[in-house]
Amino acid sequence: MKKILLLFLMLCLVVSCKSSDANSNEVKPESIAKLKAELIKKGFQIFDYVDEKTQDTILMQQYYIAFLKKGPTRSQNKEEAAELQKAHLAHLGKMYKLGYADISGPFGDDGDIRGITIYNVPTLKMADSLANADPMVKAGRLIIEIHPWWAAKGFPLR
Template sequence: MKRALVIFTLSLMLLACKDNTKASQIEKSVSEVSKVTKDSSVANKMDLKPVAPKTIKEIKDELTAKGYKTFDYVDESTQDTIIMQQYFMAFLKKGPIRMQNEEESAKLQKQHLAHLKKMYDLGYADISGPFGDDSDMRGVTIYNVPTLKMADSLANSDPMVIAGRLVIEIHPWWAAKGYLLR
């Protein structure tokens, strides 16, 4: 981190010495150093050159090679090409076996949360959570996997589903690749 700050300071000093330096050049330098220092593995190396972002074609080729379904969407206002990727939304619904005692329910809940964390840590699930009401629909998990079969297998390996406390209903769902939840 200290090395990155020294490089950043030296960059600013060099830029400030030039008579024709524009504010946008300084901002660009600051932005590049900031991007590089966010990744500690890169910041610890002597070569702090920024990595070029992947092209849309490279991203699509990688997804296709892994078996994901995609299509392009062109934003009319910006003319940017947006990659739409198929995800799988798993709805968790009340299951037929809900007579577990309080201790068993607590144990199942702990296992359920550990399963969801594992899915997230392995990159199979992008987001999950419970619904805020007391309906038969208990929660949702969005799986980032190439096939319905894989999403179904992962969702049905949840200890709550195995115990019958929850059942799964899965639907394919399309979303823009790389967009963040707001």
């Protein structure tokens, strides 16, 4: 009897978790309105539209993509370059921790564009300031090229 009761309780827990997971992806109109108001108050550029297939309201936000490109000063010795890389990664980690950057990463080739950072900030001026505070940029090893970019709020990478 104890085994059956334990199995029943575990089944209830699993079903309960699955139903709350299914509902967690639903965005209610009042939560979209609240999110829109918060973003507008913070100065973000946004717009929304209704998806024809799902009839869900999709909230779009402007982000800023910073392309990190090879800079003019790449003559640092191996130790200096390693220290700059360490400081660069610390800077990007800080941007992520503070909520200013959502995604950062290098490209997989050895081209002129070395990587990207997507800044989640309300203005180009702020994104530019944060990107140019990177120790690699200050040292001239990288330069920044920033572009506004729109993405739907809450949609994960796949």
